[in-house]
Structure formats: C-alpha cells, structure tokens
Amino acid sequence: MNSVNSEINPLTVFVTFFKISALTIGGGYAMVPVLARRLGKKGWIDQKDFYNFLAKAQSIPGPIAFNLSITIGKEVGGWRGSIAAATGVIIPPFFTIVLIGAFLTRFSNSIWVKGFLKGAFGAILGLIGGVLYRMIQTRKWNYFEISIMILGALLMAFGSSYVIFLFVIIVIIVYAGDKKWRA
C-alpha cells in the first residue's frame, strides 16, 4: 500500500467522504458499494483491501459507513484523515435532519405530509422484513443458531430492559458453541 509514504491531505479526504455521504440515500449499506467504487477509482484502496476493512467494520458496533470512514480514513491519511473522513460522513446527514426536522414541525399536521410518511412507514416495515429474509437466506444456519436467534428475540421482546445483556449472551453462546454444533 502506497499510503505509508504518501498521506493524503485531510481536506481532500473530508471532501471525498462528505460528497459520498451527502449524495447517497438509503442508509449505511447503500453507501458501501459507492465507497468501494469511488475510493477504488481514486486509487486510495483496492477492492480486496476494501473488503477486509468491511469485514473489520462489521465486527465493531456502530454504523457501517461511519466505521469504514474511520478505518479507511486512517489508512489513507493517518489520524487526521480518520477525523476528516468521519466528520465528512456525519455532517451532511446531521444538517439535513435538523433542517427537515425544523421544516416538518411546521407541516406535521398536513394531511399530505402525514399520508406520505405513513406510506413510507409501511414500505419500511416491508423492507425490514426483507432485510431479515435476506440475513437468514444468505448464509447457512444450523438449528442451533436458529433456536438461539428465535429464543433470543422472544426474551428480548419480553424483557426489553435486558436487551444489551441478552445480546452479549447470544453472541457468546453462538461463538463458543459454534464448533460443537456445526454440522
């Protein structure tokens, strides 16, 4: 990787991530292919490295686009690059939300706005169902994992104050039980 001897200017890093963040709608995962393409084109990071960063970013809590910006920003521009990339990713959505929030407060009683948001909400329910469907479909699950997943979800629904604890327990059980149970 050539980034060791030539760190990229933090301002360039900021502008690059700012642009990608401002122009991609549809959540963090919509940003992933755009990041891969644009950063590859600039010669900052090649495809294979990018997917290594992606795997790492997925094992850390937090929005995938944000985690990628911190780690890739560091790779191409040191800690300054890391800060530049992270702020570049966060500033556009932050101000968009504040602006829209201020605007919608004024029009939240309009029947048009209400209908629009209600329709969008219906679609989001369907899409979350779709995301779940894909999560389950794209990898081979064994019975052990499926039972843990369903049992975990049930316990979470009934004991909503213990969600964090339950999540940690699920991860530990699946991680530890993995070898014994995998067929």
Add this chain to the structure above:
Amino acid sequence: MESVALFWVFFKIGFLAFGGGWSIVGVIANNIVGKGWLSPEEFTHIISVSQLTPGPVAVNIATYVGFKICGVLGALVSTLGILLPPIIVIFAVGFFGRFIKLDKERLNDALRVGASSLVILTLYTLISSHHLEFTTFLIAAFSFLFFIKTKIDPVYIILGAAVAGMLISVL
C-alpha cells in the same frame, strides 16, 4: 438534564449497533416511546424521514429524536452518543487486540445471529406499538415482495409507497 439522559440512552444503544441500523430501531423505540418522550406516531415519522435522507439510518434516527426532544443540543448529544461506542471499541481493539485473539469469522457469525434477533425485535416493536391499518399492511406486503423479487433500489420502493400513502389519505 434531558440532554444528559438522551446522550446516555444512545450511548448504551450504540454498543448494540451491529449488522445495519435496523437492528437497534426496536431498542430505540422501547427507550424513547416506552418512556413517553415521543408518541408512536412521531417515532414512525422519524423512521420514515431517516430512511429518506442521506446518512446511516441509526444515526439519522438518533439525530432526529434528539432534535425533537431537545432541539439542536439534543440532536448533537444524541448523535455523539450513538457514535462514541464505535470510536471507543476501535481504540480498545487497537490496544487490547494483540492480547485477545478472536476468530474474526466466527465472531462475525455470532454477531450476525445476535443482530438477527435484534431485527426481529425491531419488527415486533414497530408492529405491536401501532394500530396497523389494512392499507399500511398492504403497502408493507408489496414492498417486501418488491424488495426480495426485484432489483429496484429500496429508496424508490419507499418513495413509491410514500406517494401511494399520500394519495390514499388525500383521496
């Protein structure tokens, strides 16, 4: 005081954000709507807007919830709250990573199972906290089918559904 409470809620939830924003929406709803800070309807508006504006959905939701409850300061502390956990964990992995060796693939597998439970929780929370009308249910069913059967960008599915919802409520 409210802003401190907001920061703390999102900071805690931030540690759970694995596998895309949808995993933590249910937990956010339980904490925000459950505590009476926002009504279920206000929360659904926030979700819809957050999916239709740039940026990671979970961060957008945090920003918007904070803004609704406590203005720009609330937006700022909630956003910081949800983004601090990844920064802390990245540093912690950098420091302690060499002492603890975890199989990354197995860890990601385990995280994925946990995240799936959380997504189920999200779906359950959103459905159970609302009086779902038949039209909403229909829109959800069609969106689901479009999402898994076609390659249409989800943003267009949401926009189409939003326009449909607008027409249904106006006509």
